[in-house]
Every structure is written in C-alpha cells, then in structure tokens.
Amino acid sequence: MKATIGSSIGRKIVGALLAIYLLTYGLTAAVVYTGVHRSLLDSAEGGLAQVADLKYQRLCNRMDELATDLTAWAQLEVMNDLVSGDVDRRIGTTLEALQRLYGLAGGIYAFDAGGTLIADADGDDGAPPRGTRLPAAWTVTAHGVTFFDKHRNPLGGGDVVALAIPIFGSFAPDYRVGTLVIALPWTMVETLLSGVEPRTVLVRRPPHPAVLSSAADPDMDRESHITGRSVQRDGLLRSWQVVVSQPMSVVTRPLRRVALELALLGILLAAPIFAFVRWMGRRLTAPIMELTRAVRVIADTDQLDIQVPVTSQDELGFLARSFNRMTASLRNARAERDRSMRDLEHLNLTLEGKVADRTAALEAAVTAQRRLISDISHEIKSPLARLSMALGLARRQVEPQAPRHFDRMEREIAAVAALASELLTLARLEGAAAGLQRAPVDLPDLLRAIIADAAYERPDRQRDLALVVAPDLPDGGILPGNADLLRRAIENVIRNALFYTTAGVQVTVTLAAPAANAPPGLSLTVADRGPGVSDDAIGQLFDPFYRADPARARDTGGTGIGLTICKRVVELHGGTVRATHNHPTGLVVEITLPAAPDTPQN
Secondary structure (H helix, E strand, O other), rough: OHHHHHOOOHHHHHHHHHHHHHHHHHHHHHHHHHHHHHHHHHHHHHHHHHHHHHHHHHHHHHHHHHHHHHHHOOOOOOHHHHOOOOOOOHHHHHHHHHHHHHHHEEEEEEEEOOEEEEEHHHHHHHHOOOOEEEEEOOOOOOOOEEEHHHHHOOOOOOOOEEEEEEEOOOEEEEEEEEEEEEEEEEEHHHHHHHOOOOOOEEEEEEOOEEOOOOOOOOOOOOOEEEEOOOOOOOOOOEEEEEEEEHHHHOOHHHHHHHOOOOOHHHHHHHEEEHHHHHHHHHHHHHHHHHHHHHHHHHHOOOOOOOOOOOOEEEEHHHHHHHHHHHHHHHHHHHHHHHHHHHHHHHHHHHHHHHHHHHHHHHHHHHHHHHHHHHHHHHHHHHHHHHHHHHHHHHHHHOOOOOOOHHHHHHHHHHHHHHHHHHHHHHHHHHHHOOOOOOOOEHHHHHHHEEEEEEEEHHHHEEEEEEEEEEEOOOOHHHHOOOOHHHHHHHHHHHHHHHHHOOOOOOOOEEEEEEOOOOEEEEEEEEEEEOOOOHHHHHHOOOOOOOOOOHHHHHHOOOOOHHHHHHHHHHHOOOEEEEEEEEEOEEEEEEEEEEEEOOOOOO
C-alpha cells in the first residue's frame, strides 16, 4: 500500500487528504460517541436514582403510616385493660379487628407494664402463649414509636421488622400500662421493593453496613452495572438505603445503533469526498506530470528544445516558465561548451607541440651547458698541465733570479686548475641526483677528520677551531649519504669561515639533533665571530662566483663556487643549507641533513 501511494504525487495528495478526512471524521465520531455514551450513563444513573428514591419513599411512607396507626392504637381506651390483664379479652378482640381492617400480614402484640404478653393478633394456632415475656429486642425506652431493624422474630419464625410504642393510661398520662408491638414479616418489605423495575438491593448504612434484602443481590461492579442510590432522609428508616442497578449492556444498547449510524455516515461521506479529492489531485498534479514527462524525455534523448506549456499564473506556472528558461540556458550553454571544446582541442594540439619543442630545446640547452662546462674544464686543465710541466723544466735551466717569476706563474696555474676542478665538480653534481651512491656516514668522525685537516693546513688557526658534538645524536650521528661529497661540502664551509676571519677569531662547528618539530636527522652549524656580511649579500652567498669581498677572495685563492657546491651536495642528500647573522658579529651557516632523504628534483 505504501508503494502504491508513494508512486506519484497525485496519489500522495489523495492519500494525504483521505487520511486527513479519516482522522478528522474519526475524531469527530469518537467525540460524538463519547458524548452520547456519557449522556446515556448520566441519564441512566439519574433515572435509577429516581427509582431508588421512589422505592425508598414507598418504604418510608409505609412505615410512617404504620407508626401513625400504632400511635393511634396505643391511645385507644381499651388499652387501659392491660392493667387488669384483659380479663374480658377486649384488647385481643380489638387487635384482631385492627389486623383485619388494615390487612396486616404480621402480628400485633400487647404487653403489660411488667412485660407480660396480654393479647396478640397472630390467631389461636400460631400465637405465642399468654404470659410470654417481652423480648429484649423489643424493649422500648422512648415515648414515641421505635423502629427495630431486620431481625429474627423472637415470638415466631422468620425475619421481621418491628414497630413498638409504650402505652400510657388515659386515666393518668404519665402512667405506663404496657407496650404495643407490630411485627412485620420481611417478605412485606421485599414486596414493596420488587416490581418490573431494575434489580433492587436494600442495604444498611454505616456504622453497621449490611445487605438487608434477600430477594436480590446483584454484582455491584460499576464496570458491568449502573447503579442509583436513594437519598438519605430523617425518619424511622434513616439507616436504610435503596440501591437500584442495571447491567451496562442494557444501558449502552442504544450506543450500538449510534456507532452503526456513524460508520454508515462516514462511508457515505467518503465516496463523494474521495471523488472530489481524486479530481483535485489530478488537476493539481497535471502541470507537474507534464514537467515530469519533459524531464524524462530530456534525460532519455538529451533534447533541450522541449517546452512545457504554461497553463496558470500560480507557483506551478512559475515553475513551468522557469523550466523553459532553464532549458534555453542549457541549450546556449551546451552550444558554448561545444565551441569551447573545439577551441580547447585545437589549443591542446598547439600547446602539446609547443611543449614538446620547448622541452626538447631545454634538454638540448642543459646538455649543451654540461658539455660546455666539461669541455672548458678539460681544455683548461690540459694546457695548464703541460704549462706546469714546461715551467718545471725551465726552472731548472734558467738563472737563479727567475724563480720568483715562476712561483707567480705556478700560483696562477694552480688557481686556474682549482677553478677548473670546481667547475667540473659542479657539472657532475648537476646530473648526480639519480646515480648518487649512498652508504652509512659517521658524521662525527667525518667532522673530526675535516677539523684535523684544516688544523694541519692552517696550524696558526688550530686553537681557533672548536668541534661540539651533542651526546644524544640519533643513531649515533650515522646517516646514509656520500662521504666524499659531504666531506667536500663541509670543508668548503669551514675553510670559507677560516679564510674570512683573522687569527684569534673563534670558529665553532656544532653537530646536534634538529629541533623537536623538525623531521628526524642531524643539524650542523659553522659559526664564527668575524666581520660577517651585509643583509644584501647574505642571500647571495650560495650563488656561483659570488664573493662578499672580491679582493680578499683573490688573495686567499677562492674560486667563488665552493658554497655553491656545498648547497648542491646538501640538496642531493635531501637537506637544506642557509646562512644567518651571528649577532653581534659573524656568520652562521646551518646545514640540515635528513635521516632518510628523498631524491631531490634536478
């Protein structure tokens, strides 16, 4: 059912409106049914209470009549015969006459002041014998009529209720001559309670509650019965209450018809409402269905020239117009895209050709550059070697005054040879990234060897060199690399520091672990307290042939590419090198070498 309702918007609208109708009608029917049910219960309870009051009033009236009669009988002149023991039986005759006259079913008993039965109206067969004592249950202390609740008849069989009144002599109003009692059988009370009305129960009120009626004792559960109770009144029967009950099924029997009529009304109303809702759903969803059809055609055929008819000026009409504008925009965008794709394809072909040509030209230029540097070095070293050999031979053959000229020539030749060697090394480093031979390098030992060589070459600066190796180096200061290249790079930095500082200026070489947030590896710093360099020059120290002090560089024999070689070697090992000021004076060169270097880009 859910799949059927959810297959289209129209069905969803129909389902939603029908659900609203069913919910609304169901709630309305429930309210009506509940109201009728409550009204029936209230009406039934009120009616039963009236019936209980009528029955109770009937009992009260009967007892009040008997009390009035008993009072009148006690005042008869014949009652004075109780003093003489009713020797002429006038009292007995009078009581029998009264019993017949009033149609009393019970007995009438007259006792003298001593409590002895003098006369009765029970007849000769069932009458108690004369001389019977007044039962304690009928003892009267008040002047008026006393009512005795349901009890066993002490002068005969069966349950009775009794009315008793003291008798005073007419000759002396304060002189009590006896007691007059009427004993009414309980069946008379039940007869007054019975009838065609609902079942009736006679109960005694607290503090001594009890069910008095033996004729009917229905289930008083309010879930299955409706009850009505009489209102308490003052009088002889003030301790009694009449309870009338009726089964709930009898009371609520009309509700079945009400429920059936509500159900039939709901069904009759559902048919036209369903037809109207279905028509309204189709009318509302027709533009949406048309739009759905157009979207499906576009999705299946990729046609963007479809237009949706605009049939209204409401939100659905606005949606149709917006859809038509969207398809027009898509057509224009697709046409523009096709033109752009054609242009891009043409441009791509052109760019690919240009990139290929440019790449080939760059590769050729790089190859030519390397070949040029190699050829220059080779062409310089070869004649210089021959010149050095010729000068050596000539030196042994010329006069003694010529050696100082030859010394000058040898120094120049050595400088040219050093330059050629540095150029050759730089050319080899440019293409050595992929084929760099690596092996474990003990950097502390390498530094000690470099310091020792520098001290040997410059014995006057031996005291100025200081090596500091941190004790907590990772892996003991061993990392993968090329020992020869690292040696040459570090030598260039240390020699550069010695060359640009004077004797007595401290040059400190420190090897330690990198900072906590840096990648694992080693950090090497070469710090001096020399004159340092300017801010403009510090960024160019690693450029080829750059000299912060050209005159001093010529005096010391520098080539100008030592730091360039150092930078390239460090980069080949995946590290970095930088120069900073050593405040207040001097220069610091920091080399960082990673523990597991990646192959750098050429």
